[in-house]
Amino acid sequence: MRSKSRKESLSDSRDLDGSYDQLTDSVEDEFELSTVCHRPEGLEQLQEQTKFTRKELQVLYRGFKNECPSGIVNEENFKQIYSQFFPQGGECLSPFHALQGCICGVGGCTAPPHTVHLPPDSSTYATFLFNAFDTDHDGSVSFEDFVSGLSVILRGTIDDRLNWAFNLYDLNKDGCITKEEMLDIMKSIYDMMGKYTYPAMREEAPREHVENFFQKMDRNKDGVVTIEEFLESCQKDENIMRSMQLFDNVI
Secondary structure, eight states: OOOOOOHHHHHHHHOOOOOOTOOOOOHHHHHHHHSSSSOOOOOOHHHHHHOHHHHHHHHHHHHHHHHHHHHHOOOOHHHHHHTTOSSTTTOOHHHHHHHHHHHOOOSOOOOTHHHHHOOOOOOOHHHHHHHHOOOTSOOOOEEHHHHHHHHHHHHSSSHHHHHHHHHHOOHHHHHHHEEEHHHHHHHHHHHOOOOOOOSSOOOOOOHHHHHHHHHHOOOSSSSOOOOOOOHHHHHHHHHHHHGGGGGGOOO
């Protein structure tokens, strides 16, 4: 297949952000090309690969390009962007985190409005999330990576969404979740909620949540949770299934 020229690649990105202007000066074209490291695939191709409409992809691309002018995000950039979504630990979390709460046993809303706490630290959880979006494990997330993952979370089937969540928890990607991996996840969620809340969270709470998770999910009691056990347990849990509906009208 013939590789895209620089001009064709620029046209693809303008198709995405809806900003192409026939009167754009050629000097500005060259400047834009010189400052961008990665050009996304064409709009039609992304429509085929995801469940987003043309307009939705354009809106998502504008936001992505605004945060990441180079066209790719490394782990540190991702952490910085993600931390903007959780400036205060006591607030209600997003639909995705509400789902995490149902699966892990942590409530979607963490504390009453009068909570006093130290600023939350979302960096560890953001690393786990970055690795889930970085499907080719090259240390960066492109717009294609981002929108593909988002399509699964927001528009995928229940099995698609649960498989994505399992991949997030399976930190070393060996096909099963260990108690150590789940404890790392739980600690990162507590860090994201804030160090101190009222009422105070007990130090042993993350480990207790891990034990509850394994009691529910580890069907054969072998100390690990497989994808089959995970899917079966989640599908039988009414709260988890109900939380899936929170994604349907996000965009």
